[in-house]
Amino acid sequence: MARYIIKRVLLALLTILIICALTFFIMHAVPGGPFNREKALSAATIEALNQRYNLDKPLGEQFLIYMREFFKGDLGVSLKNGREISAIIGESFPISAKLGLLAVAVAIFCGTVFGSLAALTRNKLPDRIIVFFSTLSTAVPSFILATLLLLVFCIQLGWIKVWSATSHSYLLPVIALAAYPMAYTTRLAKTSMLDALGQDYIRTARAKGVARWKVIFKHALRNSLIPIITYAGPEIAYIITGSMVVETVFTIGGLGSKFVSAINNRDYTMIMATTIFLATLMVFANLICDLLYKAVDPRIQYD
Amino acid sequence: MAEYDVNKVPKKSPLSLQLNLRKFEPATEEEKKQQDVMSKSTTFFRDGMKKLMKNPLAVASMIVLVLILLIILLAPSFIPYKYAEILSINGRRDKGAKNLAPFTYSQMEQKYIAQGNYRFPHIFGTDEQCRDYFVRVIYGTRVSLFVGFFASLIVLVIGLIYGSISGYVGGRTDLIMMRIVDIIYSLPDMLMVILLSVVLKEVLTFPSGSVLEKLGTNMVSLFIVFGVLYWVGMARLVRGQILTIKENDYILAARAVGASSGRIIRKHILPNCLSVIIISTALQIPSAIFTESYLSFVGLGVDAPMPSLGSLANSAREGLQSYPYKLVFPAIVICLIVLSLNLLGDGLRDAFDPKLKR
Amino acid sequence: MEKEYEHLLSVQDLHTSFFTDNGEVQAVNGVSFNLDAGKVLGIVGESGSGKSVTAYSIMRILADTGRVVGGSVLYKGDNIIEWSEKQMRGFRGKCCSIIFQDPMTSLNPVFTVGNQIEEAIRLHTDKKGAEIRARALEMLQLVGINEPDKRLKQYPFELSGGMRQRVMIAMALACEPDILIADEPTTALDVTIQAQILELMQELQRKLGMAIIMVTHDLGVIAELCDEIIVMYGGRICERGTADEIFYNPRHEYTKGLLRSIPDPARMKDRLVPISGTPINMLNLPKGCAFCPRCDAAMKICLEAVPEELTINENHKASCWCNVRDAALKEKEAAGNE
Numbered sequence: 001m002a003r004y005i006i007k008r009v010l011l012a013l014l015t016i017l018i019i020c021a022l023t024f025f026i027m028h029a030v031p032g033g034p035f036n037r038e039k040a041l042s043a044a045t046i047e048a049l050n051q052r053y054n055l056d057k058p059l060g061e062q063f064l065i066y067m068r069e070f071f072k073g074d075l076g077v078s079l080k081n082g083r084e085i086s087a088i089i090g091e092s093f094p095i096s097a098k099l100g101l102l103a104v105a106v107a108i109f110c111g112t113v114f115g116s117l118a119a120l121t122r123n124k125l126p127d128r129i130i131v132f133f134s135t136l137s138t139a140v141p142s143f144i145l146a147t148l149l150l151l152v153f154c155i156q157l158g159w160i161k162v163w164s165a166t167s168h169s170y171l172l173p174v175i176a177l178a179a180y181p182m183a184y185t186t187r188l189a190k191t192s193m194l195d196a197l198g199q200d201y202i203r204t205a206r207a208k209g210v211a212r213w214k215v216i217f218k219h220a221l222r223n224s225l226i227p228i229i230t231y232a233g234p235e236i237a238y239i240i241t242g243s244m245v246v247e248t249v250f251t252i253g254g255l256g257s258k259f260v261s262a263i264n265n266r267d268y269t270m271i272m273a274t275t276i277f278l279a280t281l282m283v284f285a286n287l288i289c290d291l292l293y294k295a296v297d298p299r300i301q302y303d
Numbered sequence: 304m305a306e307y308d309v310n311k312v313p314k315k316s317p318l319s320l321q322l323n324l325r326k327f328e329p330a331t332e333e334e335k336k337q338q339d340v341m342s343k344s345t346t347f348f349r350d351g352m353k354k355l356m357k358n359p360l361a362v363a364s365m366i367v368l369v370l371i372l373l374i375i376l377l378a379p380s381f382i383p384y385k386y387a388e389i390l391s392i393n394g395r396r397d398k399g400a401k402n403l404a405p406f407t408y409s410q411m412e413q414k415y416i417a418q419g420n421y422r423f424p425h426i427f428g429t430d431e432q433c434r435d436y437f438v439r440v441i442y443g444t445r446v447s448l449f450v451g452f453f454a455s456l457i458v459l460v461i462g463l464i465y466g467s468i469s470g471y472v473g474g475r476t477d478l479i480m481m482r483i484v485d486i487i488y489s490l491p492d493m494l495m496v497i498l499l500s501v502v503l504k505e506v507l508t509f510p511s512g513s514v515l516e517k518l519g520t521n522m523v524s525l526f527i528v529f530g531v532l533y534w535v536g537m538a539r540l541v542r543g544q545i546l547t548i549k550e551n552d553y554i555l556a557a558r559a560v561g562a563s564s565g566r567i568i569r570k571h572i573l574p575n576c577l578s579v580i581i582i583s584t585a586l587q588i589p590s591a592i593f594t595e596s597y598l599s600f601v602g603l604g605v606d607a608p609m610p611s612l613g614s615l616a617n618s619a620r621e622g623l624q625s626y627p628y629k630l631v632f633p634a635i636v637i638c639l640i641v642l643s644l645n646l647l648g649d650g651l652r653d654a655f656d657p658k659l660k661r
Numbered sequence: 662m663e664k665e666y667e668h669l670l671s672v673q674d675l676h677t678s679f680f681t682d683n684g685e686v687q688a689v690n691g692v693s694f695n696l697d698a699g700k701v702l703g704i705v706g707e708s709g710s711g712k713s714v715t716a717y718s719i720m721r722i723l724a725d726t727g728r729v730v731g732g733s734v735l736y737k738g739d740n741i742i743e744w745s746e747k748q749m750r751g752f753r754g755k756c757c758s759i760i761f762q763d764p765m766t767s768l769n770p771v772f773t774v775g776n777q778i779e780e781a782i783r784l785h786t787d788k789k790g791a792e793i794r795a796r797a798l799e800m801l802q803l804v805g806i807n808e809p810d811k812r813l814k815q816y817p818f819e820l821s822g823g824m825r826q827r828v829m830i831a832m833a834l835a836c837e838p839d840i841l842i843a844d845e846p847t848t849a850l851d852v853t854i855q856a857q858i859l860e861l862m863q864e865l866q867r868k869l870g871m872a873i874i875m876v877t878h879d880l881g882v883i884a885e886l887c888d889e890i891i892v893m894y895g896g897r898i899c900e901r902g903t904a905d906e907i908f909y910n911p912r913h914e915y916t917k918g919l920l921r922s923i924p925d926p927a928r929m930k931d932r933l934v935p936i937s938g939t940p941i942n943m944l945n946l947p948k949g950c951a952f953c954p955r956c957d958a959a960m961k962i963c964l965e966a967v968p969e970e971l972t973i974n975e976n977h978k979a980s981c982w983c984n985v986r987d988a989a990l991k992e993k994e995a996a997g998n999e
Contacts, residue, residue, distance in 0.1 A: 015486070015490070018486060018490070019490060022490070026498055026499065026502050029502050135646070139589075139638045139641040139645060141593055141613075141637065143596075144638070147616065147620060147623070147634070151627050155623060155624050155627075200763060200766040204768065204769075204832075205769070205780075206722045206753070207720055207722050207754065208753060208781045209755060209785060210750075210784065219772075223769070223771055237493070240491075241493035241494070241597075244601065245597065245600055263497065263601060264602050266501075271498070279490075279491045282494075298771060298816050298818075299770055327986045327989070328961055329958070329960055330961050330964055
């Protein structure tokens with residue numbers, strides 16, 4: 001068991017390293033490096049940048065220095081406004097985290113419930129309704145849904161106030177963010193529940209005299225959770241990338257919207273640091289899912 | 304249960320037994336065959352197509368897709384406006400044609416019509432740069448569909464070749480190739496896509512006048528990004544299929560009966576792979592369209608003035624309160640296309656995936 | 662006061678169908694038999710003959726598309742087809758248990774062996790806590806599993822095929838049912854393990870005295886174990902009788918075909934004689950005898966009418982027109998000799 005965990009952790013760290021390297025070197029592929037701007041920088045700024053970022057040193061060494069500083073907490077400085085990136089992330093990430101966690105929880109929980117319900121009432125009305133809505137939801141990209149929700153509920157109906165410093169309504173952003181993963185989880189849960197219900201061990205449980213509902217909740221559900229947990233990793237990745245547009249649309253000051261403006265402003269240091277930060281987050285999320293997976297399914301070999 | 308005791312038959316002559324003796328004559332082969340009704344034999348492909356056609360959602364999706372294709376191919380011939388054309392009458396720019404509602408005309412246009420001329424209606428109105436919106440949506444659809452199909456094609460080709468080599472050759476080559484796939488697979492794709500798009504935008508320059516320049520750096524970088532990152536899923540799938548099929552007993556059986564490698568590949572391996580590959584590609588297209596519209600929304604999509612459904616949706620955000628229709632039209636089109644492709648993909652999977660139990 | 666009953670289990674004219682997208686599959690068409698306490702009944706037939714479906718109909722654990730559409734199943738005089746789901750839950754596992762063909766897929770992979778056995782005990786007895794654990798241990802010992810306390814904590818995938826089947830048997834017998842149905846219990850096992858499991862079943866039957874219904878396609882298994890044998894084809898009973906009668910005096914063309922197709926080591930050089938054709942399509946049962954299309958000795962009457970069940974002797978009944986023909990021929994002979 002320990003071997004399994006260690007192996008997975010090492011792989012995760014390797015992946016993060018590769019991502020850091022890729023990000024760094026790709027960013028530096030921009031002609032003139034990430035610090036050349038269309039805006040003219042004063043000589044003093046250029047001097048300061050050179051010093052700070054050791055731009056005169058060879059690229060490989062720059063990378064190592066960057067990594068060292070990164071893990072010490074110094075993520076560099078935003079090219080746009082000169083603020084410390086670690087501070088920017090520090091104040092904007094908690095909002096995104098809250099949004100993201102809510103969305104993940106809603107997506108997984110509601111998805112599992114609806115999917116299992118659909119499986120149990122197969123071909124009857126609840127199933128048809130659930131299938132209808134989840135199919136629709138998979139066709140609407142998160143940014144479109146976000147904009148539509150903003151249009152209808154904030155602007156036209158005025159039921160929910162637009163996000164501002166004083167009023168923080170997470171309802172619409174969470175819906176916009178969670179819609180697609182919830183729909184996908186629903187379909188997944190339905191298929192895996194149906195699959196589990198068709199297995200021989202369900203027949204054995206019935207033959208033992210186990211009550212119908214217990215067969216579903218005890219015997220089938222645990223087996224059907226396995227694919228859902230497997231999907232949780234990609235789901236979290238989707239929510240992280242989705243949060244960028246959702247935050248932009250709802251003008252929420254989270255890390256995602258900061259990232260989008262960084263892209264639009266060609267704020268390369270910000271782009272680099274945020275990419276690495278978010279990527280690390282994703283890798284760790286995947287790691288946790290891998291470990292959780294083992295807890296649910298004892299058959300996984302310690303490979 | 305009747306207790307007809309064989310030993311207690313009344314002593315009658317056979318001719319007077321209630322049973323018709325002629326019935327005890329042997330039955331002929333034809334008579335026996337009539338009894339045994341088996342279902343008609345059919346090939347896998349025909350069986351699948353039949354199932355697909357019976358699926359009302361799949362058929363409806365196909366109709367919708369065909370309709371959309373027809374519209375985007377034919378409509379521009381009827382509509383006198385170009386997607387980048389700022390509306391003008393007789394050469395003079397029509398400044399009042401900004402953000403017109405659907406089917407309305409600007410003041411200049413109204414005067415023009417009053418003079419007895421014909422002005423083609425603006426079916427979707429106009430945008431903030433005085434361009435006909437319907438044409439832009441149509442071109443946006445073209446771009447999105449083009450990107451979707453082409454990107455999926457790239458994924459298919461690269462993934463297929465890579466996966467089949469890896470699966471067929473096996474051994475050490477397979478191991479190394481799959482390690483590379485694993486590494487690429489574990490990278491957060493969206494972030495890498497954004498990263499690459501940002502950089503490629505700066506880096507790519509094309510010889511002027513070439514096809515690539517016409518497409519624009521953004522679109523080409525999109526294709527490059529797809530080519531570099533997204534084929535891994537398909538490669539894994541193809542390799543997995545080939546490995547499983549190679550192990551199957553029916554391959555062994557075919558070989559034992561003396562079938563040549565060529566025949567085995569043609570008749571056994573490919574058809575079994577094919578359905579999975581087609582289904583995967585069909586579901587890849589909406590995914591590619593999603594990715595492209597996402598990137599366009601974020602500002603990394605196609606270059607202005609060329610529209611894409613994602614960038615149209617993005618620009619609609621500015622005037623959202625006053626001109627909601629600018630969002631609604633591209634939104635409906637995206638959803639329709641993606642929905643149809645998804646339903647079609649599902650229908651294909653239900654019809655052609657032999658492992659699915661109904 | 663308990664009802665008076667003639668047989669422990671009496672299946673009377675059972676009809677079971679599956680209602681699928683392609684039509685009604687008539688899996689069981691008029692099956693009747695009796696089972697007395699302590700006896701072993703064997704049901705033999707090919708895949709698709711309806712033998713497993715008969716067993717599942719008795720336990721009422723058919724798939725959702727399946728339904729008993731006619732006949733009755735009397736357990737100690739009560740027709741269990743009419744029982745509510747609650748009553749059936751008290752029946753399954755307690756009065757009648759079943760073990761299945763593939764022990765790997767029949768055991769839940771995410772729960773330990775002990776958990777699954779204890780579940781059965783908890784459902785049908787009043788035992789609590791440590792008593793349940795003790796009973797589970799006892800059952801594992803009874804079925805001959807070594808290191809039973811270790812096994813209780815293991816998962817199904819950690820055990821061998823033979824051991825898993827023993828676990829299934831332990832689970833089935835934990836609440837001391839009157840009837841044990843064994844649906845192809847040895848088909849998925851190696852030959853040597855098969856013999857062990859059969860021996861185990863014989864021993865348990867002697868010790869615990871339950872009635873057994875053994876469903877199988879393996880004639881060898883049947884011969885050893887069973888007091889009475891039923892041969893099924895096309896959802897109907899072709900022939901029933903003791904092992905001696907069936908093997909040495911088969912009176913149905915299907916049975917004759919089955920016995921003929923067994924490879925005979927004494928005649929190694931001769932060609933094998935299989936039954937020609939393929940099993941019947943249950944969506945479209947013919948008007949007459951189900952076996953007719955594949956029967957070498959088919960007669961015109963076989964095409965038109967389902968044969969009635971005829972008594973050959975007190976231990977032997979068969980549903981084949983050949984018997985009527987033979988009787989008629991005998992008559993003719995006898996008449997000719999007078």
